[in-house]
Amino acid sequence: MKKGPAGLLLLLFLESLFFALVLVFLVVEEIIPILAVILGTVVLSFVLVKYERLNAFLQDLFSHYRKTAVAWGLIFVLALPFILHDSPYLIHLLFLSGLFAVLAIGLDFQVGSTHLVNFATAADYGVGAYTAALLAVNFGWSFWIILPLSGLAAALFGFLLGLPTMKTKTYYLSLVTIAVGLIIYLLLNNLSWTGGSDGIAGIPYPTIGGFSLGNSVRLFGMELPFQANFYYLVLGILFLEFVVARRLYQSKIGLAWNAIRDDEIAAACQGIDVTGSKIMAFYTNAFFDGLAGAIYAFNVGFIAPENFAFMLSVIVVTMVIIGGMGNVTGVIFGAVIMTLIPEKFQVVQSYRLWLFALIIIIMLLARPKGLFPQKTRQYA
Amino acid sequence: MDDRPILQTRNLSIYFGGLAAVNGVNLDVPYGKTVGLIGPNGSGKTTFFNLISGIYKPSDGEIRFKNENLTGCKSHQITRKGMARTFQNNRLFWQLSILDNVILGMYTKQQAGLIDVVFRYKRVRRELAECASRAMEILRYFSPELSEQPERLAADLSQGDRRRVEICRALASDPALLLLDEPSAGMSPEETDKLMEDIGKVKERFRDISIILIEHDMTVIESIADHVFVFNYGKKIAEGPYADISRNEEVLEAYLGKEADDA
Numbered sequence: 001m002k003k004g005p006a007g008l009l010l011l012l013f014l015e016s017l018f019f020a021l022v023l024v025f026l027v028v029e030e031i032i033p034i035l036a037v038i039l040g041t042v043v044l045s046f047v048l049v050k051y052e053r054l055n056a057f058l059q060d061l062f063s064h065y066r067k068t069a070v071a072w073g074l075i076f077v078l079a080l081p082f083i084l085h086d087s088p089y090l091i092h093l094l095f096l097s098g099l100f101a102v103l104a105i106g107l108d109f110q111v112g113s114t115h116l117v118n119f120a121t122a123a124d125y126g127v128g129a130y131t132a133a134l135l136a137v138n139f140g141w142s143f144w145i146i147l148p149l150s151g152l153a154a155a156l157f158g159f160l161l162g163l164p165t166m167k168t169k170t171y172y173l174s175l176v177t178i179a180v181g182l183i184i185y186l187l188l189n190n191l192s193w194t195g196g197s198d199g200i201a202g203i204p205y206p207t208i209g210g211f212s213l214g215n216s217v218r219l220f221g222m223e224l225p226f227q228a229n230f231y232y233l234v235l236g237i238l239f240l241e242f243v244v245a246r247r248l249y250q251s252k253i254g255l256a257w258n259a260i261r262d263d264e265i266a267a268a269c270q271g272i273d274v275t276g277s278k279i280m281a282f283y284t285n286a287f288f289d290g291l292a293g294a295i296y297a298f299n300v301g302f303i304a305p306e307n308f309a310f311m312l313s314v315i316v317v318t319m320v321i322i323g324g325m326g327n328v329t330g331v332i333f334g335a336v337i338m339t340l341i342p343e344k345f346q347v348v349q350s351y352r353l354w355l356f357a358l359i360i361i362i363m364l365l366a367r368p369k370g371l372f373p374q375k376t377r378q379y380a
Numbered sequence: 381m382d383d384r385p386i387l388q389t390r391n392l393s394i395y396f397g398g399l400a401a402v403n404g405v406n407l408d409v410p411y412g413k414t415v416g417l418i419g420p421n422g423s424g425k426t427t428f429f430n431l432i433s434g435i436y437k438p439s440d441g442e443i444r445f446k447n448e449n450l451t452g453c454k455s456h457q458i459t460r461k462g463m464a465r466t467f468q469n470n471r472l473f474w475q476l477s478i479l480d481n482v483i484l485g486m487y488t489k490q491q492a493g494l495i496d497v498v499f500r501y502k503r504v505r506r507e508l509a510e511c512a513s514r515a516m517e518i519l520r521y522f523s524p525e526l527s528e529q530p531e532r533l534a535a536d537l538s539q540g541d542r543r544r545v546e547i548c549r550a551l552a553s554d555p556a557l558l559l560l561d562e563p564s565a566g567m568s569p570e571e572t573d574k575l576m577e578d579i580g581k582v583k584e585r586f587r588d589i590s591i592i593l594i595e596h597d598m599t600v601i602e603s604i605a606d607h608v609f610v611f612n613y614g615k616k617i618a619e620g621p622y623a624d625i626s627r628n629e630e631v632l633e634a635y636l637g638k639e640a641d642d643a
Contacts, residue, residue, distance in 0.1 A: 244498055251497045251504045252490040259473050259484050265435060266471035268455035269464070271488035271553065280494065376477045376531045379512035 011065050012072060014058075019076045023083065025340065026090055034344050045371060077235065081228035088225035093343055095227055095299065098234035099292050101335035104319040105238075105245050105328055106288035109281045111317060112325030112374070113249070113257035116281060117170075119313045120161060120177040123184040124286040126308030128154040128293025130188065133200040133303050143206030143298055150294035151287045158286025162279035181310055188305035199304025206233075206298050213298075230299045237295065238332075241288050245328045248284070250377060257281055258326070318356055322363050323370050330372025384447060386411045386557055386590045387432065392441035393614075394431055401427040403614040404441070409557070414583065414591040416605030416622070418598075420634055424614035425594045426468055429559050433465050434458040446556065460488050464555035466546045468562050468594075472534040478545050479530035482515035483508070485552030518548045521585065522578055540571040547578060551586065558582070560593045564600055572597060579604055598626075610634065 025037045048055045062069055084090045103121055110116040131153040135146045165176045189197045205214030205226075213229040248254045256277045259267040268274050297303050315338060323334020341359075342352050363370070385408035392405045402424045409415050417425050430436045432443055434455035443451045450458055464485070473481050490511065492504040519527040523544055534545060543563055550558055560579070564572045582589065595601050601608060601622055608625045610618040612634040618625055625631055 247497050247501050247504070250508065251501075252487060252492060252508070253494060253497060255476075255480060255484055256487065258476055258480070259487075262473035262475050263471045265455070266467065266473065267484075268435070269433060269459055269471075270484050270549070271456045271459035272484075273456045284494070374475070376533075377480055378531075379479065379483075379509060 007061055008065055008068065011061050011069055015069060015072050015076075025344070026084070026093075027087075029344075031345075038341070045367070049367070078232075081224055081231055082220070082222055085222050085224050085228070088227045091225060091227040091231055093340060095231040095234055097336040097339040098231065098238050099296060100316065100319060100339045101332045102234065102238055102241055102288055102292040103316045104323065104331045104335040105241050106285040106292075107316050108245070108320050108325065108328070108331045109248065109257065109285045111320045112327070112331070113254060113261065114278060114281045115261040116165075116278060117174045117317065118177045118282070118285070119174055119310070119317065120181040120184075121285075121289055121316045122308045122310060122312040123161070123181045124154045124158055124289035125293040125296070125312065126184055126188060126305075127157045127286075128290030129297040129303050129308065130194055130200070130293075131290070132294035132297040133203050134194070136203045136298070137200055143294075147291060147294050151290040154290025154293065155283040155287035158283040158289075159279060161286070162282030165282070166275050166278060178310065178313075181313055185305055185309055188308065195304075197305060199302060199307075200297075201302040203297050203301045203303070205301070230295070234292075234295055237288075237291055241291075242328060242332075249326075249328070253277070253280065255377075315356070318360055321360060321370060324372035324374065325370055326374030327370065327372040330370055333371060384411075385409050386446060387592075388442075388444040389432065390442045390444075392428070392431060392443060393439050394427060394436055395439045400614050402431060402438075405611075405614075405616050407609055407616060407619075409590055409592060410607070412588050412590055413606045414579075414593060414604055416601040416608040417592055417594045417611065418596070418601060418608060418625075419611030419617075423611040423634075425611050426561055427614075428611070429465060429561050429592075429594065432458075433463060433559060459553065462554075462556040463559065464550035464553045464557075465559035466543070466550050466561055466563060468565060470539075470542045470546055472537075472542055472546055472549070474535040475533065477531045477533060478519065478526055478537070479512060479515055481534050481545055482519060482548045482552050483511045485549035486511045486515065488553055515548075515552060518552055519545075522548055522581065539566050540568075540574065543567070543575065544578060547582070551582065554586075556588070556590065558589055558591045560591060560595075562594045562596060564595060564597045572600065576600055576603060602626075 021037060021040075025034065028034060028037075048058070080094060081091050084094075103125060107118065107121055110118045128150040131150040132143075132146050135141050135149065136143070161177070161180055165173055165180075168176050188194050194200065205212045207213065213233065214226050215229075216226050217224045217229065256267065256272045259270065259272060260274055260277055264274055296307070316335075319334040319338045320331055321334070322338060323332065324330025338356075338359075342355070345352065345355065387407075387409040389405055389407045392402060392407075393400060394402050405428065417428070419425055427436065431438050432445075434450075434453050434457065437452055441451070442449060445458070445461055445463060448461065450461065453461075473484060476484070490507050492500075492507055496504050516527055516530065519530065523541070526541060526544065534542065537545065547560070547563070563579075564575055567575060579591070579593075582591070593601070593605060605622055608619065608622050609616055610625060610628070610631050617634060618628045618631050620628075
């Protein structure tokens with residue numbers, strides 16, 4: 001039954017149902033329906049864990065119509081700004097989700113693949129954002145030149161951060177990264193050339209051939225708010241990172257990272273340069289953080305140290321844990337969920353950290369490998 | 381073939397605090413031979429392995445491998461020179477599949493780096509596919525059953541299968557010298573028989589390979605080792621063919637204790 005038109009229809013129906021749920025979750029603002037959607041998702045995930053046959057059936061269905069399923073998903077993601085063109089704020093939220101997904105996939109190189117629980121994401125991100133802001137404000141360079149430069153600056157920072165961190169392991173490594181994150185935060189607050197606690201203002205919108213990304217676009221008779229431009233920009237970067245992450249995973253580098261995660265000594269005895277590989281995880285992660293930082297700076301036009309505080313690093317770590325360490329798709333889900341949920345609970349803003357803690361504890365108890373665990377590599 | 385030994389140690393020593401875990405060991409492993417390393421618990425056999433495979437840095441002495449001084453080199457550098465090992469308490473990559481584990485044994489054979497991964501991924505894929513088919517071949521050679529379920533996680537395997545995967549992983553790098561650290565530990569007699577068969581298969585297929593085998597099971601040593609070294613308190617106390625060693629008084633003393641010293 002599953003390898004016919006009926007199967008295909010079922011798949012498209014299920015996927016559309018999922019998209020509809022996402023939309024409801026995005027649009028609705030009352031707390032009760034939101035809670036219902038969240039609860040429903042949790043129950044569904046438990047059902048899938050409990051009934052393995054159903055789970056296997058769905059996975060089979062998905063992998064059989066993989067291309068169609070992905071294409072349908074892509075259409076939905078690309079169409080979102082059109083569906084939501086009346087609410088720029090929601091599109092901005094989606095942009096932020098994408099930005100966090102970029103950070104989370106990068107961090108997964110370390111946390112998921114290599115088990116380096118790095119709490120310095122905010123520092124990498126900040127280095128990227130400040131590089132972008134300083135170059136834009138002081139030299140007036142184009143965004144498209146600044147973007148890769150910010151990535152490289154952050155990568156260099158990640159590399160330098162990696163060097164001393166290599167002397168430590170596990171919790172101690174995390175402590176070192178926390179310390180470095182705090183140092184960067186304090187430096188940004190106190191250096192005069194970064195604007196101190198006032199930050200840097202007046203970063204112009206990026207332009208493409210004279211068209212500023214700060215302008216709205218008329219497409220198919222619809223007025224898309226300027227937030228949509230940034231949404232598509234971040235989608236582009238996310239797509240690139242997704243491809244790179246998948247390739248890294250299915251390469252000797254990804255294998256080496258996993259080997260180091262499971263057993264460092266055995267990894268070294270396979271000829272893996274453990275220190276070098278770990279540092280590579282640091283700078284590849286930092287590179288993408290830097291890109292995200294630059295995009296953020298150009299999106300908001302004004303950055304301050306507060307945007308790069310320790311909490312941001314913690315949030316990105318939770319995204320990786322919830323989504324599924326070592327699973328790129330899962331990490332994207334984790335990032336989107338964890339960006340949207342707090343926004344939806346504005347009412348309970350002050351309990352946000354409680355909520356995060358609760359979600360993490362539940363996840364670690366119920367599904368320690370995340371919503372989407374790492375998959376076994378296929379060689380064919 | 382070269383007459384000179386593949387591995388030579390001269391005065392090799394390591395001290396942990398005041399304790400000399402390995403103390404002035406001179407040892408020659410001839411090309412293409414299987415040598416046994418025996419001795420009571422705590423006599424420094426595994427420490428000796430950790431020294432020559434670069435996990436520990438020697439406090440004193442020299443390690444020569446294929447006529448090259450490797451003293452002070454790190455594990456990954458030594459592996460690249462053609463040495464591979466297994467561990468006393470199996471150190472597989474538990475969360476990875478059997479096939480991933482064996483492919484990781486070929487890490488040094490793969491050339492593709494970060495640039496290739498990002499810009500020339502086809503090359504990476506081709507290389508990985510080649511490694512995968514070679515890994516499958518090795519698995520099939522040692523265990524057709526394992527080769528039929530290459531995607532099983534290493535953590536889900538039985539003790540005997542874990543050891544077998546570890547040996548496959550070590551062989552995947554095409555080593556000139558293979559170090560086996562007590563492969564029969566924790567195995568049933570049947571599994572031990574199977575293990576001896578496997579080591580025989582290794583020698584059959586990799587004809588030039590030299591093997592150092594740490595073993596407590598003397599039947600394994602007797603049937604496999606061409607030459608035996610005996611360690612006690614970090615020192616080499618005897619060497620020779622098993623037949624001689626098994627009658628050596630000092631060796632018997634090390635294992636059974638002298639009657640006068642029993643106190």
